[in-house]
Amino acid sequence: MNNNNLELLMNDGSDGEPAKRVLQYIKSHQIKKHPIVGIYCGYAPIELIQAMGIVPAVLCAFSNIPIEAAETVLPANLCPLIKSSYGFIIEGTCPFYAMSQAVIAETTCDGKKKMFELIADIKPTFVMDLPQLPDEVEALKNWKTMILKLKGFLETTFDRQASDELIESSLQAANQKNQLMQKIFDFASLKPPVISWQEMYDVGFLALPSTAQEMIPILTQLIEKLEMRVKDGFHYGKPDSPRVLVTGCPVGGDATKIFKVIEASGGVVVALDACTGMKAFMGEFQENTGDPIGAMSERYLKIPCACMTPNHRRLEDLSAMIDRFKPDVIIDFVLQACHSYNVESYKVGHHVIEKHGLPYLKVETDYADGDTEQLKTRIQALFESI
Ligand code: SF4
Ligand code: SF4
Numbered sequence: 001m002n003n004n005n006l007e008l009l010m011n012d013g014s015d016g017e018p019a020k021r022v023l024q025y026i027k028s029h030q031i032k033k034h035p036i037v038g039i040y041c042g043y044a045p046i047e048l049i050q051a052m053g054i055v056p057a058v059l060c061a062f063s064n065i066p067i068e069a070a071e072t073v074l075p076a077n078l079c080p081l082i083k084s085s086y087g088f089i090i091e092g093t094c095p096f097y098a099m100s101q102a103v104i105a106e107t108t109c110d111g112k113k114k115m116f117e118l119i120a121d122i123k124p125t126f127v128m129d130l131p132q133l134p135d136e137v138e139a140l141k142n143w144k145t146m147i148l149k150l151k152g153f154l155e156t157t158f159d160r161q162a163s164d165e166l167i168e169s170s171l172q173a174a175n176q177k178n179q180l181m182q183k184i185f186d187f188a189s190l191k192p193p194v195i196s197w198q199e200m201y202d203v204g205f206l207a208l209p210s211t212a213q214e215m216i217p218i219l220t221q222l223i224e225k226l227e228m229r230v231k232d233g234f235h236y237g238k239p240d241s242p243r244v245l246v247t248g249c250p251v252g253g254d255a256t257k258i259f260k261v262i263e264a265s266g267g268v269v270v271a272l273d274a275c276t277g278m279k280a281f282m283g284e285f286q287e288n289t290g291d292p293i294g295a296m297s298e299r300y301l302k303i304p305c306a307c308m309t310p311n312h313r314r315l316e317d318l319s320a321m322i323d324r325f326k327p328d329v330i331i332d333f334v335l336q337a338c339h340s341y342n343v344e345s346y347k348v349g350h351h352v353i354e355k356h357g358l359p360y361l362k363v364e365t366d367y368a369d370g371d372t373e374q375l376k377t378r379i380q381a382l383f384e385s386i
Contacts, residue, residue, distance in 0.1 A: 009199040018205030029055040035158040038100030042275035051162040051170035057096040061085040062253025064367035080366040108307040126153040144297040167292040171285040173212030180219040181281035187226045192235035197269035237268035245271040245327035249335040254367035271325040306340035332362040
C-alpha cells in the first residue's frame with residue numbers, strides 16, 4: 001500500500017514543520033511563566049533542567065537565511081550550523097533565543113566555543129567544559145563536577161531547586177520516554193519501513209525538549225497508529241528501495257535536502273544517526289544508584305560525538321544500528337568546515353566497508369541548495385552500484 005490517503009502520523013497541523021510545533025510547545029510553557037533555558041548540544045543534561053521545572057529550548061539553527069548576516073562577523077569558512085545560530089541572534093530573528101532567559105553552552109568544537117564568547121554577554125550563559133577524552137579516569141569525575149556547577153547556575157539564575165529524588169524520577173521518566181522512542185524507530189527497521197524520515201524527525205524534534213509525562217501519551221498513540229499501518233500492509237518506498245542509514249553531523253531544516261534527495265533518487269531513509277535523529281534517545285540512565293547526577297554524567301559522556309577522542313563508541317554504535325536497521329548503504333553527512341566529523345569520516349568509511357561490506361558515501365555540504373543536483377547524481381550512482 002502506498003501513502004495516498006494515509007493519515008499523517010502526528011496530524012496536529014504541524015507535520016513537516018517540526019520547528020513550528022516546538023515553538024508552540026515552548027510558548028505554551030512561556031504563557032504559564034515557566035523558565036526557559038537555551039541549549040546548544042546533545043550533551044546538555046535535559047533531565048536535570050526538567051527536574052528543576054525549567055524548559056529547554058534548542059538553539060542550534062538549520063536555516064541558510066541568517067548566514068549572510070553571520071558572515072559579517074564570522075569567517076565564511078565556518079560550519080553553517082554555527083553561522084546560522086549566530087546569524088539568528090545578531091539579526092534578532094530567533095524566537096527560541098528570544099524566549100530563553102539564559103543559555104547553556106558546551107565546549108564541543110572550536111567554532112562553537114568561540115561563537116559562545118561573542119554571545120556570552122547578551123544573556124546569562126553557562127559554558128560547560130566537556131571532557132573530550134572520555135575514557136580517561138578523571139573524565140567522568142570532571143563531567144559530573146560540571147553538571148553540578150550547572151545545577152548551581154540554574155538554581156541561582158532561576159531560583160529553582162531539584163532534590164536527588166526529583167532528579168532520579170526525571171531520569172527514570174526519561175528512560176520510559178526513550179524506550180517508547182525506540183519502539184517508534186523499530187518501525188523503520190521493518191523491511192520495508194512503515195515510518196518515513198520526516199515522521200521520525202518530526203517526533204524526535206518534539207520529544208527532545210518535552211518531558212516524559214508530556215510525551216508518553218503522544219508516543220503511545222503514535223505507536224498504535226504505526227501498528228495499524230503494519231496491519232494494513234502500508235509501507236514507505238518500494239519493497240526493493242535502497243535502505244539508507246545517514247550518519248554524521250546534525251541534519252535539520254535546510255540540511256534535510258539530503259533526505260529529500262535520497263527519497264527523490266528512489267531510496268528510503270531508515271536510520272538517522274545524529275543528534276537531530278536517534279542519538280538523543282539512545283542509551284539508558286542507570287536507575288536507583290543513589291547518585292542520579294553520577295548516573296546522568298555517565299550516560300551523557302557516552303554520547304559518541306566526533307569531538308571525542310578516541311571515539312570508538314561511534315563505530316560500536318554504528319555497527320549496532322547497521323544490525324538493527326539493515327541498511328543497504330551508509331551516507332556520511334558532513335557539514336562544511338566541520339573538521340571533527342570530516343576527519344573522522346575516514347575511520348567511519350573504513351569501518352563500514354571493511355567490517356560490514358556496505359557501500360559508503362561521504363557528502364560534504366552546507367545549507368544552500370546549490371549542490372542539490374550534484375548530490376542527486378552522486379546518490380543515484382551510489383544506488384546503481386548496489
Ligand atoms: S554533533 Fe556533537 S557537538 Fe553537535 S550537537 Fe551533537 S553532541 Fe553536540
Ligand atoms: S557540525 Fe561540527 S563544526 Fe558544526 S557545530 Fe557541530 S561539531 Fe561543530
